[in-house]
């Protein structure tokens with residue numbers, strides 16, 4: 072018997088860029104990102120660089136007719152839906168792309184000039200040639216330094232970024248995304264300028280040097296989203312979110328600063344099922360162990376975050392919580408992602424301080440529980456709910472408290488406790504990188520309370 076095939080037709084995206092032997096930037100970053108975003112990645116290689124995480128050791132420009140042959144091979148066969156350019160190396164290569172612009176829809180121009188390592192990737196004579204390519208771009212994505220070269224304006228704050236963006240649109244680009252990564256400040260502000268107006272995208276800065284490949288990844292993601300038919304602000308906003316995760320959970324590879332994690336969202340999505348299964352197993356184990364001494368009046372919640380979780384949407388929790396019954400404890404309902412429980416948000420707050428933490432459970436806090444927690448192998452961090460600022464609601468107290476407790480703890484605690492006052496039950500949140508470890512900690516505390524009581 073033969074089987075029916077089931078072809079799929081992802082949108083085809085072409086990258087015209089240099090090869091990075093180190094795998095973090097260039098063609099390698101582009102194809103990984105295009106595929107991660109659901110496109111089919113094709114390439115025209117302009118230059119082969121000998122490169123790794125420490126820098127660029129050599130560059131070999133391909134003959135211009137070979138670059139042209141690659142562009143024609145791809146555009147002549149595939150229905151190309153979007154294109155990005157990266158390292159174009161010389162004015163001849165830039166001119167070549169301009170000549171083929173009519174065959175290059177949704178053209179995203181990342182005007183690569185200097186690598187993150189400081190090595191030049193564009194001949195100085197070629198800077199002026201970019202003007203003609205910018206006129207063909209759906210979006211041009213310079214960082215502050217590139218925007219300064221292209222417009223002659225110093226870009227050092229959102230206002231000057233906007234002015235440079237307007238200059239680029241006047242040069243003929245449909246839009247300009249002036250990136251804020253090179254502008255100092257605790258927040259990174261990216262500025263999107265179109266004929267219609269200005270949109271800014273703000274992210275907390277991530278404290279890392281491992282940004283190699285960030286521009287390549289961002290422009291490839293934007294091109295792929297445009298290839299899917301997304302409108303420009305959506306394509307840009309989603310791609311910036313992807314890059315923020317790719318930088319936060321960067322790849323610690325090589326001797327130099329590592330590279331961005333091109334597949335971060337794909338891997339995170341793939342981890343959803345194992346994560347919810349781990350939460351389910353933890354719940355079953357706690358039911359089995361009958362940890363009733365620790366179940367709060369309001370019930371017990373177990374939550375598990377995917378490895379790269381940033382929002383409640385990526386945290387699985389027992390909805391309805393584990394409740395005390397006449398004959399033990401049982402979960403009221405199933406495990407669900409996105410249940411915006413107090414514990415899910417507190418877990419995310421803990422992950423701001425230590426992203427290795429993935430599982431949390433909230434327990435009743437009594438004097439006996441507090442004593443038992445002290446027997447755990449690890450420190451217990453405390454906060455005083457009475458000190459919470461006026462703007463923090465009851466629901467957000469645990470989240471605020473976890474952040475507060477981590478801020479005052481010397482290292483990652485195994486538990487965070489908050490008590491309103493003498494004689495009242497407070498909240499204890501146990502935290503772990505591993506669901507099995509979390510269960511054994513809860514069991515240890517429960518057994519200690521039971522045996523001492």
Ligand SMILES: Cc1ncc(COP(=O)(O)O)c(N)n1
Nearest residue numbers: 089096097186187283284285
């Ligand atoms: C082939 C090639 N293309 C682009 C970049 C820029 O990437 P980054 O500035 O992140 O090093 C690079 N280093 N190598």
